[in-house]
Amino acid sequence: MDIIPQLIVNSIIAGAIYTMVALGFNLIYGTVKFFDLGYGALTAVGGYAVFWLYKILGFDLYLSIILGTAMAGIVGFLVYKLVYAPLRSRKSSSMVMLVASLGAFTALQALVAILFTSQFQTLSRAAGAEKVFNLFGGVITETQLVILVLGIAVMLGMAALLKYTLFGKAVKAVGDDEEVAKIVGINTGKVVGWVFVIGSAIAGLAGILVGFDTGIEPTMGLSLLLKGVIAAIIGGIGNVYGGVLGAFFLGFIENFGIWQISGEWKDAIAFAVLIVFLLFRPQGILKR
C-alpha cells in the first residue's frame, strides 16, 4: 500500500466531514452573525442519539440515523429558543452571544456524559469486518464512502436550498439585514428558527457519521466544531462554497502534516493554519 494515495483518500474523507460541520456552522453564522459554539456539542447529541436507538434499543439502522439527525435538530432549536432568541431580542453583543454559547456547549457536553458515561463508543455493529474498497491505490471503507457521498449531497442540497427556494432567499435576506427583512414581511423569527434546526441537524449527521467511522465520546464536539469553524473561516465565512473549499484544504493540510509529524498534533496544525489565515488573509479563500 502506497502512502501518498492513502493520505489523499484520508484527506478527502476528513474534508467531507469538515464540509458538513462547516456548512451547518456557516448557515447559522451567516444568518445570525455570531459564533455559535454550542453547535459543537450537537455532533455528540446526534452520535449518542443513534447509539441509544440503534445499539441499546435495537432500532433499524436507517431509522436510527434519521431520528438521531432530527434529535440534534430539535436540541439545537431548543437551545436557540431558550438562550439565543431572548439574547437576540435584547440586541446583545456578539461577545455575549459567544460566552452564552460557550455555556451551552459546556452544559450540553456534560449532560451527554452524564447520560451515557464518558466512555468511548463505536456505533458500527460490525466493527473491523467492514467491506473495504480500493481507490487509486488507497483503501476506503464502506462507511467512509457513505460519508463522502453524504458530504457531497449535503453540500449540493444546501446550495440548492439557498439558491432556488423561497426559504433560501429569506435566509439570505435575514443575513443581509434583519430589520429590512422584517419590514418586507419575512417572519424572521421563524426563518432563524429553521436555520438552527437545519444547521444543528447537519452537525448531528456529521457526529453520527464520525461515530460509524471511528467512534463517539461526549467531548468529540470541540474538535469537530473547531475544524468546522476553521474551515468556514479560511474558506471565507458565510460563503457556502468557501466553506467546502476550506474544509478540503484543512483535511489535506492536516493529513499531510501528520505524515511528517505525529498524529496528536492534528488540532494544533489546524489552529496554526487558522492563525496564519487570520493574519494574512482574514477574508478567507473566497470572499462573501
Place this chain on the structure above:
Amino acid sequence: MEYLIHIAILISIYAILGLALNLVVGFTGLLSITQAAFYGIGAYVTAILLTSTGMNFFMALFVGVVITAVASLAIGFVLSKFKDDYYALGSFGFNIIIYSVFLNWQSLTRGPLGIPGIARPTLFGFTFSDNISFLLLAIIFAITVYLICSYITKSSFGRVLKAIREDEEAIKVFGYHTLWYKLAVFVIGAALAAVAGGLFASYITFIDPSTFTLTESIFILAIIILGGLANNKGAVLGAVALIILPEILRFVGFPSDIAAQMRQVTYGVILILLMLYRPQGLVGEYRL
C-alpha cells in the same frame, strides 16, 4: 478541616487566575480564552525545574514567570491583530496549541503521564509541607497579586486600559500607542497566571496536561464573569463562589464521575443565566 484547607488553597489559586484574567478581559475588554495555557506553562516550567535540577521553588517560579511572559508576548502580539469574537477564537487556538505541546513534547513534559513528585516550596530551611503553612503561602501570594492588580487598575496605566476598552480609536487620537498597552496588560495577566501555575504544581505535587485544557480556560472566564468584570473584588468573589458551589454537589451524594460532569453543567448554565439576566455579574463594572 483538612478538606476546608484544601478548598481555601484552591480558592487562592483561582483568585489569582481570575484577578489576572480580569486585567485583560474586564479592564481592557479583550476576550481572552487562553488563561489555562499560561497557567500551564508556569506550572510545567516550575515542575520541571524542581524535579530535574532541585532548584529552590521561588527561583523556579521566577523562571516560570519569565518564560510565560516571553511566550505570552509572542501570543499577545499575534492576537493584537484580531478584534472581538475573532480575538476570542484566536485565543482559543493558542490554548489548544499549547495544550498539544504539553501533551506531545514528551521528552520534556512526559506527555500524558504527567510529572509526579514535585517538591513543596522551601524557604530559609522551612518546608511548606503541611497544608496549613501552604495555605498561608497561597494567601500571601493571592493578596500580593490582589494588591498588584488594584495598583495597576488605579494607576494612569489602568485608566488607559479602560479607555482602550471603551473606545480604542479615541484614545489613539490622544497619542497613546494602544498596541503597547494591550501587549503589556496581556503579558502581566499571563505572568500572574504563571504564579498560580507554580503554586498549583507544588501544592498537588503532580501535574499532567489534562489540567490545562480549554475547559479550564472557560472555567476561569466563568469566574470573572460571575464575580463581575473590571472589579478586582469580583474576581475573588467569583473564585469563592465557583469553587464552593460544586462542592455542595458532592455532599448531595452524586457519585464522583457524575459530580464532575454536574460541575460542568453548573458552570455552563451559570454562564447562560448570567448572559441572559445579569451580564455584568455580581459586582461587575463592565458588561461584554
